[in-house]
Amino acid sequence: MNINDLLKIAVERKASDVHLKVGSHPICRVDGDLLVLNDMKRLMQEDTIQMAFSMMNARQKQRFKEEYEIDIAYSVPGLGRFRVNVFQQRGAVGLVLRVIPTRILTIRELMLPPVLERICQERRGLVLCTGTTGSGKST
Numbered sequence: 232m233n234i235n236d237l238l239k240i241a242v243e244r245k246a247s248d249v250h251l252k253v254g255s256h257p258i259c260r261v262d263g264d265l266l267v268l269n270d271m272k273r274l275m276q277e278d279t280i281q282m283a284f285s286m287m288n289a290r291q292k293q294r295f296k297e298e299y300e301i302d303i304a305y306s307v308p309g310l311g312r313f314r315v316n317v318f319q320q321r322g323a324v325g326l327v328l329r330v331i332p333t334r335i336l337t338i339r340e341l342m343l344p345p346v347l348e349r350i351c352q353e354r355r356g357l358v359l360c361t362g363t364t365g366s367g368k369s370t
Contacts, residue, residue, distance in 0.1 A: 232271070234282040235307050238328065240268070242310055247330055251279055253323035279324040283317045331369070341367075 237257055241249045244266065246259035253276050257268045284292055286305045295301045299319035305328070306312045314329040338348050350358060360368050 232274070232278050232282065234285055235310070237271075237282075238307055238313065238330075239310055241328075242330060249326075249328040249330075251282065251326040251328075252320075253279055253325065276323055279326060283315075283324055283326055286315060287317075 237249065237251075241259050244259055244261055246261050246266070248260040250258040250260070250265075251274055252258075253274055255267075256273055257271050259266045259268065283295070287295065287301070287303060291301055291303055295317060301317050303315045303317070304312065305315050311333050312331040314331060316327045318325055318327075338345070338351075362368050
């Protein structure tokens with residue numbers, strides 16, 4: 232299974248995340264819900280290792296072998312960018328990939344309060360965007 236083909240499917244389905252775990256079908260998070268890709272085969276250890284290593288350079292592979300976890304950035308020309316966490320879990324390699332949107336949504340599309348438009352126009356000051364993982368800080 233090719234990671235780029237899988238990521239293409241995820242982007243087409245408007246997934247925010249892709250979860251890859253040995254023994255399971257690939258899973259996409261779409262609109263907050265987990266969508267199991269039952270039409271794809273269950274992943275084997277060789278699949279997850281091959282997919283993970285195909286996104287890494289030699290230095291990253293060595294670091295993963297030493298630390299059993301790594302965060303990397305991955306790009307597919309014409310498709311998009313992805314934030315990738317590769318980890319060892321119960322003796323197996325797993326991956327979670329976050330799709331990084333290529334288009335910045337407007338304040339209205341994000342359904343944020345209109346006051347934020349005014350704050351964005353300020354010429355001075357400091358605005359902090361804080362929140363838990365997955366709460367939309369990067370968005």
